[in-house]
Amino acid sequence: MENQNTLTITDNRTGKTYTIPFTGGCIRTMDLRQIKKDEADFGVMGYDPAFMNTASCRSAITFIDGDKGILRYRGYPIEELAERCTFLEVAWLLINGELPTPEELKSWEGSIKHHTMLHETTKTFLEGFRYDAHPMAMLISTVAALSTVYKDAHDIFNKDVRRLQMTRLIAKVPTIAAYCYRHSLGYPYVYPDNDLSYTENFMNMLWKMVEPKYHANPVMARALDILFILHADHEQNCSANVMRSVGSSQADPYVSLAAAAAALSGPLHGGANEAVLKMLDEIGSKDKVPAYIERVKKGEVKLMGFGHRIYKNYDPRARIIKWTADRVFEITGRNPKLDIALELERIALEDEYFVKRKLYPNVDFYSGIIYQAMGFKPEMFTVLFAIPRTVGWLAQWEEMLLDPEQKIARPRQMYVGHDVRHAPEKTASAMLSATA
Ligand code: MLT
Numbered sequence: 022m023e024n025q026n027t028l029t030i031t032d033n034r035t036g037k038t039y040t041i042p043f044t045g046g047c048i049r050t051m052d053l054r055q056i057k058k059d060e061a062d063f064g065v066m067g068y069d070p071a072f073m074n075t076a077s078c079r080s081a082i083t084f085i086d087g088d089k090g091i092l093r094y095r096g097y098p099i100e101e102l103a104e105r106c107t108f109l110e111v112a113w114l115l116i117n118g119e120l121p122t123p124e125e126l127k128s129w130e131g132s133i134k135h136h137t138m139l140h141e142t143t144k145t146f147l148e149g150f151r152y153d154a155h156p157m158a159m160l161i162s163t164v165a166a167l168s169t170v171y172k173d174a175h176d177i178f179n180k181d182v183r184r185l186q187m188t189r190l191i192a193k194v195p196t197i198a199a200y201c202y203r204h205s206l207g208y209p210y211v212y213p214d215n216d217l218s219y220t221e222n223f224m225n226m227l228w229k230m231v232e233p234k235y236h237a238n239p240v241m242a243r244a245l246d247i248l249f250i251l252h253a254d255h256e257q258n259c260s261a262n263v264m265r266s267v268g269s270s271q272a273d274p275y276v277s278l279a280a281a282a283a284a285l286s287g288p289l290h291g292g293a294n295e296a297v298l299k300m301l302d303e304i305g306s307k308d309k310v311p312a313y314i315e316r317v318k319k320g321e322v323k324l325m326g327f328g329h330r331i332y333k334n335y336d337p338r339a340r341i342i343k344w345t346a347d348r349v350f351e352i353t354g355r356n357p358k359l360d361i362a363l364e365l366e367r368i369a370l371e372d373e374y375f376v377k378r379k380l381y382p383n384v385d386f387y388s389g390i391i392y393q394a395m396g397f398k399p400e401m402f403t404v405l406f407a408i409p410r411t412v413g414w415l416a417q418w419e420e421m422l423l424d425p426e427q428k429i430a431r432p433r434q435m436y437v438g439h440d441v442r443h444a445p446e447k448t449a450s451a452m453l454s455a456t457a
Contacts, residue, residue, distance in 0.1 A: 027355065032056050047076050066433050072257075078265065078424065082115060082416050083256040090334035090381075093256060095119070103341050107131060108249040109219050112191060112412040115254055116419070129218075136192035137213035137222065139200070140170045144210060147200050156201040157286045157403045163197045164190075165279035174273040177422060186274045187415045194411045195219070198404045199226030205400070211235075220245040223408070228396075236421045241395060244349045248391070251338040251384065252406050254413030260284040260291070264414040266430040274418060281414045282407050291403040291410075294389035297326035298399055301358040301365075301390070310364045318374050326386030327369060333379040342387040349394055356394040 028041045028048055029189035054064035069075045084093040092099040095114050102111050106120070113121040113129050121129055141379045146166050150159050168174060171189065176182040200210050203226075213222050220242045225235035255261070264281035268274070300323075304313045317324045329336055350356065362432045366382055369375040392402050421427050447455075 025029060030056065032058075034058050047237065050075070066435075068435055072262070077257060077262065078421065078427065080256060080417070081091060081118070082420060083254045083413070085256055085331055087329070087331035088333050090332060090337050092255075092337045099251065099337055100341065103247050103250050106250065107218070108246045108253070108409065111250045111253055112409075113334075115412050115416040116187065132188050132455075133192045133219065134213075134215040136189045137191060137196055137215065139196050143167065143170060143197075144200065147197075147210075149203055150204060152205070152207060154205070155400065156198070156400050157282070157407070159201040159204065160194075160197055160404050160407060161279050161282045161286065163201070164194065165276050167193065168273050168275035170274065172273055177269075177271060177273065183419065184272070184420075190274060190278060190411055190415060195223040195408050198401075198408055202227055202401055207426070218246075220249065236395060238352060240348055240352050244345050244391070245395070246343065247345050248388065248405070249409035250448070251341055252388075252409040254410070254416060257417075258290070259287075260410065261414060261417045264418050265427075268418045268421055269427060269430040271429075274415065277418060278411065278414055281410075284323055284405055285410065286403050291406040293326065293383075293385035294402050295399040296404075297362075297385055298358065298389040298393060300325045302363045304361050304365070307360050307364045310361060310368060314368050314372065315364070324365075324369065324375075324380065326389075327375070327382055328378070328380040329383040332381065332383060335381045336383040336386075338384040339382045339386055342374060342384065342391060346387055346391045346394070347373060349391055351397075353394045356390050358390050358393070368445060 025043070026043050028043065029038060030041060031038045035058060035207070037056075039052075039056055041048050049239040050067040053067065056065040057063075082095065084096070085091065091433065094102060094111065095118055097114070097120075102114075106114075109130055110121055110126060113125065125174065143163065143166060147159065147163055150162075167189070171186060173182050174186045196213055203210050209228045214225050214235065215222070215236070217225055221235075221237040224237045224242060257265075257436075260281040263284040264277055267280040268277040288296055303322075304310060313322065314324075316322045346356075346359065350359070366386070369380065369382075388406075389399065389402055392405060393399070397405065
């Protein structure tokens with residue numbers, strides 16, 4: 022009997038039939054190349070703008086079932102990780118594949134603390150930005166500038182050197198993020214306090230003023246830790262794809278990560294929660310939600326924070342953020358935007374128009390509201406996303422580097438321009454006068 026784990030394709034141009042094996046539910050598009058009209062033909066390629074149906078790698082890091090609304094890191098459901106782990110435990114898990122033992126966790130936390138400081142030249146570099154520079158632009162440039170400090174970083178196939186850079190990045194990105202925030206307010210920078218946990222120390226660097234020791238509110242610190250867990254990785258999203266793509270040229274991790282952060286800064290990626298807040302401001306109050314929904318249906322405005330390329334069900338992260346928001350609001354007081362958001366969600370989840378289109382709230386729908394309640398300005402939201410996503414980018418980068426099937430990322434194209442044509446001939450003297 023014929024191997025059933027294959028796909029049979031008949032090329033109607035030639036009448037020839039090809040048998041192509043499945044690899045983990047996919048076919049290799051390189052196998053299509055053998056399908057040719059004639060000997061001179063290049064062979065069939067896949068055309069897939071925006072990678073709508075192309076797996077660019079095999080990955081063992083993050084699993085998503087978008088139809089069922091399932092998200093797992095290394096096999097662990099996101100709900101359990103958010104409830105039972107700290108961000109640094111999850112970071113270790115994403116990078117190493119297993120949750121840390123108590124000894125591993127202790128040494129991991131110690132290494133991160135050891136690397137939280139920035140070189141003073143990096144601090145000076147940051148000071149060069151204008152007072153009103155966007156914090157995300159500062160973060161991207163400063164992460165790239167770390168490449169000038171750590172010259173060993175290019176030695177990416179040496180595991181110890183590579184892991185050192187990964188530790189440095191996970192430790193230093195919160196410090197850079199906090200300095201960008203303080204810079205935009207004109208406040209002096211606060212050095213890391215290694216008595217504190219990862220998120221407490223971040224809060225210390227953001228908000229410490231003249232008090233001798235910063236004491237983070239434990240509910241807020243845990244909420245931030247949960248938000249970091251939820252944002253740590255999301256398989257082959259736009260910025261992870263950039264990290265892998267830039268990294269595939271064997272560029273060092275600092276410049277690769279800066280490129281990934283640049284991808285995150287776009288409003289269609291990490292900037293989406295800022296757009297949700299703007300929309301909630303525009304709606305103004307709960308009673309105006311039905312009218313806004315009607316405008317969405319007429320195509321006049323967009324419903325921000327709803328729908329996702331992969332999820333055709335409730336984004337599991339949104340549910341956890343909503344739960345976390347309730348804990349934060351017990352401390353900060355209720356953000357009035359929450360009532361508008363809840364009403365928007367209630368109507369949209371019942372309305373045939375949205376149900377048919379499988380438009381459910383995504384992670385960005387509630388994250389902006391909670392960040393605002395914590396005291397962050399919208400410009401900081403993407404920076405807050407970049408801190409935990411640093412771990413995901415690094416895990417994806419290392420997996421790519423160690424994958425023997427990966428090479429420099431180099432897509433093909435369908436050329437749709439002119440066939441060969443010729444520039445008008447000119448005399449030698451005309452050329453001389455043109456260049457003189
Ligand atoms: C993410 O977390 O990266 C976003 O939900 C975007 C995505 O997965 O495409």
